[in-house]
Amino acid sequence: MANEAHFLSTSLSFLSFNKAVLPEFRQSKGLSFLVNSRISRSKQTRVSMEMRGSGGPMTSDHSAVKIPHVLTVAGSDSGAGAGIQADLKACAARGVYCSTVITAVTAQNTVGVQGVNIVPEDFVAEQMKSVLSDMDVDVVKTGMLPSIGIVKILHQQLQVYPVRALVVDPVMVSTSGDVLAGPSILAVFREELLPMADIVTPNLKEASALLDGVKINTVSDMRSAAKLLHDMGPRNVLVKGGDLPDSLDAVDIFFDGKNLYELHSSRIKTRNTHGTGCTLASCIAAELAKGSSMLKAVKASKFFVETALDYSKDISIGKGPQGPFDHLMNLKHNSGRQVRFNPSDLFLYAVTDSRMNRKWGHSISDAVKDAVQGGATIVQLREKDIETGDFLEAAKSCLQICRSHGVPLLINDRIDVALASDADGVHIGQSDMPAHVARSLLGPEKIIGVSCKTPEQAEQAWLGGADYIGCGGVYPTNTKENNRTIGLDGLKTVCLASKLPVVAIGGINISNARAVMEIGVPNLKGIAVVSALFDRECVLTETRKLHAVLTEATAAAAAAAK
Numbered sequence: 001m002a003n004e005a006h007f008l009s010t011s012l013s014f015l016s017f018n019k020a021v022l023p024e025f026r027q028s029k030g031l032s033f034l035v036n037s038r039i040s041r042s043k044q045t046r047v048s049m050e051m052r053g054s055g056g057p058m059t060s061d062h063s064a065v066k067i068p069h070v071l072t073v074a075g076s077d078s079g080a081g082a083g084i085q086a087d088l089k090a091c092a093a094r095g096v097y098c099s100t101v102i103t104a105v106t107a108q109n110t111v112g113v114q115g116v117n118i119v120p121e122d123f124v125a126e127q128m129k130s131v132l133s134d135m136d137v138d139v140v141k142t143g144m145l146p147s148i149g150i151v152k153i154l155h156q157q158l159q160v161y162p163v164r165a166l167v168v169d170p171v172m173v174s175t176s177g178d179v180l181a182g183p184s185i186l187a188v189f190r191e192e193l194l195p196m197a198d199i200v201t202p203n204l205k206e207a208s209a210l211l212d213g214v215k216i217n218t219v220s221d222m223r224s225a226a227k228l229l230h231d232m233g234p235r236n237v238l239v240k241g242g243d244l245p246d247s248l249d250a251v252d253i254f255f256d257g258k259n260l261y262e263l264h265s266s267r268i269k270t271r272n273t274h275g276t277g278c279t280l281a282s283c284i285a286a287e288l289a290k291g292s293s294m295l296k297a298v299k300a301s302k303f304f305v306e307t308a309l310d311y312s313k314d315i316s317i318g319k320g321p322q323g324p325f326d327h328l329m330n331l332k333h334n335s336g337r338q339v340r341f342n343p344s345d346l347f348l349y350a351v352t353d354s355r356m357n358r359k360w361g362h363s364i365s366d367a368v369k370d371a372v373q374g375g376a377t378i379v380q381l382r383e384k385d386i387e388t389g390d391f392l393e394a395a396k397s398c399l400q401i402c403r404s405h406g407v408p409l410l411i412n413d414r415i416d417v418a419l420a421s422d423a424d425g426v427h428i429g430q431s432d433m434p435a436h437v438a439r440s441l442l443g444p445e446k447i448i449g450v451s452c453k454t455p456e457q458a459e460q461a462w463l464g465g466a467d468y469i470g471c472g473g474v475y476p477t478n479t480k481e482n483n484r485t486i487g488l489d490g491l492k493t494v495c496l497a498s499k500l501p502v503v504a505i506g507g508i509n510i511s512n513a514r515a516v517m518e519i520g521v522p523n524l525k526g527i528a529v530v531s532a533l534f535d536r537e538c539v540l541t542e543t544r545k546l547h548a549v550l551t552e553a554t555a556a557a558a559a560a561a562k
């Protein structure tokens with residue numbers, strides 16, 4: 001799931017990066033970008049993004065797949081609610097790769113900070129060089145920077161290895177009140193760190209410390225503080241109001257140098273707020289790495305923190321007053337996809353045909369009802385000559401029938417109808433919408449099948465994020481005009497070339513179904529039929545008969561394999 005979420009967000013982010021943000025980054029960083037979209041994959045569309053600095057290509061491998069990358073320079077929290085551990089989880093949750101430079105190791109839990117061990121400066125430098133000299137880091141995010149020397153090293157390294165954005169969370173005091181970077185750090189924060197930052201995200205105490213102890217007790221104080229902090233050089237400022245007394249909402253103030261925004265979210269009643277600041281900053285970095293604009297990144301990140309807190313409000317980790325929350329709640333929420341598509345559903349795949357239904361006087365929904373009652377394990381509505389409104393109505397009524405039998409319903413070609421009816425997915429042909437576009441429109445949970453005749457087409461389907469292949473025509477058929485027949489050999493070739501489950505289609509009926517299933521390749525999961533079920537007077541009887549033949553054929557094949 002993590003991979004799936006990742007690759008989906010990568011492909012979506014590519015679109016927004018390409019359209020919305022390139023000009024912004026180009027202007028702000030004086031870099032020229034060359035965006036190279038290619039599709040590689042594991043289950044979803046991936047996108048490669050090749051960046052060039054003025055000194056020539058940073059990546060020259062044209063087969064490389066570029067993954068958005070955040071480097072966090074921060075301290076370790078042994079309790080894993082904040083610091084490096086929060087950063088890793090936040091980036092993972094947002095589908096972004098995260099490398100780590102550890103500046104300090106803290107002994108910390110839900111009670112407080114019991115000890116701090118600062119990593120020697122030259123070793124912080126060594127970690128930073130290891131990562132930056134080797135990996136294409138998009139965005140650096142800083143957390144705990146416990147010494148002046150470490151800030152200076154960061155400054156130097158970013159001159160040598162420039163990145164697209166720097167997100168600075170000016171960590172000074174933990175919420176438990178323990179000091180993580182003392183007042184001696186303030187001068188170098190003001191003079192070197194803030195001027196480099198694309199955004200700085202202080203909480204109330206940190207904003208106050210940076211501004212020589214000015215009191216910040218109200219939203220109006222936060223607004224003034226954001227403006228004053230902006231004068232210190234960062235391009236954007238976010239003053240976080242998690243600790244604002246007496247506030248019903250969680251209010252943050254964002255200032256981009258021109259406009260002030262008051263960002264509100266509901267204040268979740270929970271003790272589990274340890275690490276909200278680190279998470280927010282990492283999430284902003286992750287969104288920027290994916291190509292988001294700054295305000296969008298901040299809003300998305302605030303929403304993420306609010307959602308994660310709400311999801312985790314009742315969890316109990318540790319005995320102290322401030323517990324961690326669960327960054328990866330989406331893994332639990334979205335686990336539906338595996339459940340949604342089960343390759344064994346391809347066993348007896350019924351594809352409707354309006355011409356045949358008219359011929360026999362069947363309505364679409366009656367035909368579908370008979371097919372599922374007779375044992376069809378998946379249904380596809382293939383309605384070529386129907387008005388869109390009628391198609392949608394038919395899809396909705398067939399969906400009710402299919403849902404009540406636990407049978408998935410797919411729509412042929414029409415992604416709009418699939419979305420509007422909330423059908424389980426689509427089946428697309430070679431001349432329809434490409435699979436990767438269908439995937440980005442439908443999201444990770446819907447089923448996508450693609451018609452393929454060759455191993456190359458099967459590879460493309462896989463790259464585009466398809467769940468299964470419909471392979472044929474195996475035998476001649478009059479359902480489709482000018483359809484090349486590939487025979488059992490062609491079917492076997494495609495099955496052997498692909499990891500995807502395959503359903504065979506084209507001229508299959510009761511008399512030849514067994515021969516198809518007997519080709520003996522493990523990813524051939526079933527047969528798809530049109531005429532054999534729907535060009536018949538009694539769809540129910542025909543489906544039952546075909547189901548029995550298939551059951552017998554697979555039992556025989558299983559016995560032979562033993």
Ligand SMILES: Nc1ncnc2c1ncn2[C@@H]1O[C@H](COP(=O)(O)OP(=O)(O)OP(=O)(O)O)[C@@H](O)[C@H]1O
Nearest residue numbers: 175203240241242243250267268274275276277278
């Ligand atoms: N109870 C809450 N409900 C909703 N949002 C919250 C809550 N507490 C904090 N936030 C939000 O979390 C983000 C981080 O703000 P906060 O002021 O807690 O940072 P912080 O003090 O640096 O956090 P930490 O030091 O624990 O990492 C802000 O967007 C803030 O509005």
Ligand SMILES: Cc1ncc(CO)c(N)n1
Nearest residue numbers: 075076077082083144174
């Ligand atoms: C290591 C570390 N970094 C940042 C914070 C701020 O929450 C913390 N408590 N611990």
Ligand SMILES: [Mg+2]
Nearest residue numbers: 171203277278
């Ligand atoms: Mg903080």
